[in-house]
Amino acid sequence: xxxxxxxxxxxxxxxxxxxxxxxxxxxxxxxxxxxxxxxxxxxxxxxxxxxxxxxxxxxxxxxxxxxxxxxxxxxxxxxxxxxxxxxxxxxxxxxxxxxxxxxxxxxxxxxxxxx
Numbered sequence: 001x002x003x004x005x006x007x008x009x010x011x012x013x014x015x016x017x018x019x020x021x022x023x024x025x026x027x028x029x030x031x032x033x034x035x036x037x038x039x040x041x042x043x044x045x046x047x048x049x050x051x052x053x054x055x056x057x058x059x060x061x062x063x064x065x066x067x068x069x070x071x072x073x074x075x076x077x078x079x080x081x082x083x084x085x086x087x088x089x090x091x092x093x094x095x096x097x098x099x100x101x102x103x104x105x106x107x108x109x110x111x112x113x114x115x
Contacts, residue, residue, distance in 0.1 A: 002032045004111040007101050014097070023047060025100060032107050033065055036072035062087040062099055069106045078113050080106045 005025075014022035027043030034041040041064065049057040066084025073080025087099045 002036060002107055002111040004108045005104055007104050007108075010104065011097065011101070022097070022100070025104075029100065029103050029107060030061070030065070033068045033072055033103065036076060036107070036110055037068040038075060039068055039071065041068065058096070059088060059091055062091040062096070065099070065103055069103060072110060073106065076110050076113055078106075078109050080109065 010021070010025050014025065027047055030041055030043030030046050034043070046057070046061050050061060063084045066082055066087045069080050070082040070084075072078075083102060087102070090096065090098050
């Protein structure tokens with residue numbers, strides 16, 4: 001079951017904890033998107049692969065999350081568009097936190113719909 005998260009609080013916690021909360025947020029978002037879309041992608045494994053590949057896997061992750069969120073929206077009857085290209089471009093320019101906010105916003109829509 002997906003829990004709705006306050007995006008501003010998540011950003012603030014990420015800053016206050018020097019990025020540690022951002023890692024937890026990344027893992028939880030990936031797991032929630034995977035659960036909602038019916039695809040298998042582990043948040044922990046995605047983080048580990050991003051770390052091991054010095055961020056290269058993170059580009060694939062951003063693109064894949066756009067596709068997964070669209071599929072999750074279809075599965076849950078929530079209007080979510082395919083933002084995979086936007087997520088990829090934002091990640092290329094070092095704006096991953098913006099991706100987190102956009103993805104969390106879509107996950108919040110699904111949570112409000114009742115999972």
